[in-house]
Amino acid sequence: MLWLGDFNRHHPLWELDQNQHLNSTEDNIQPLLDLIHIYNMELILPPGTPTYETVTSNWTRPDNVWLSSHALNLTISCNTNPYICPIHADHLPIITVIDMPVAHAPLEPHLTFVTLTSPNSKNPSRPTSKPTPQPFTSPLNNNSTPKSTN
Numbered sequence: 001m002l003w004l005g006d007f008n009r010h011h012p013l014w015e016l017d018q019n020q021h022l023n024s025t026e027d028n029i030q031p032l033l034d035l036i037h038i039y040n041m042e043l044i045l046p047p048g049t050p051t052y053e054t055v056t057s058n059w060t061r062p063d064n065v066w067l068s069s070h071a072l073n074l075t076i077s078c079n080t081n082p083y084i085c086p087i088h089a090d091h092l093p094i095i096t097v098i099d100m101p102v103a104h105a106p107l108e109p110h111l112t113f114v115t116l117t118s119p120n121s122k123n124p125s126r127p128t129s130k131p132t133p134q135p136f137t138s139p140l141n142n143n144s145t146p147k148s149t150n
Contacts (some may be wrong), residue, residue, distance in 0.1 A: 001039060002098070004065040006052075006091065007032060014047045015061050022060060041066035044078040045094060051080055052091050065096055074099050 010022040050059030076097040
């Protein structure tokens with residue numbers, strides 16, 4: 001399970017020490033902390049990594065990324081990248097790379113529309129086709145030189 005986004009909550013587990021005055025009240029932070037504990041989530045964005053610049057140029061951390069503890073070994077990286085921040089964005093992009101194996105479904109036999117037969121058929125038949133139409137040449141666009149009538 002992966003949780004990410006702007007949670008708009010501040011806590012000493014992830015916020016910088018200089019921003020202790022921003023820490024959320026117990027009533028506001030406890031529901032999030034309870035869910036983190038119940039679902040055994042781990043913070044994968046390193047603690048203290050700023051994600052938001054305030055109007056006073058103070059960097060804070062309202063954005064977070066949590067991953068199920070049983071999937072931590074799939075984490076390749078998780079960090080901010082200020083160099084690709086969009087113009088006028090106030091939050092830094094968080095780039096998270098997770099190595100997730102993808103199960104591939106077996107390929108089912110299907111009709112081959114070129115031969116109009118099943119790939120397992122022993123007697124493929126050629127499709128019947130209509131004659132290929134010839135390109136239309138407009139007399140107005142004819143490149144031939146006009147013949148004189150004299």
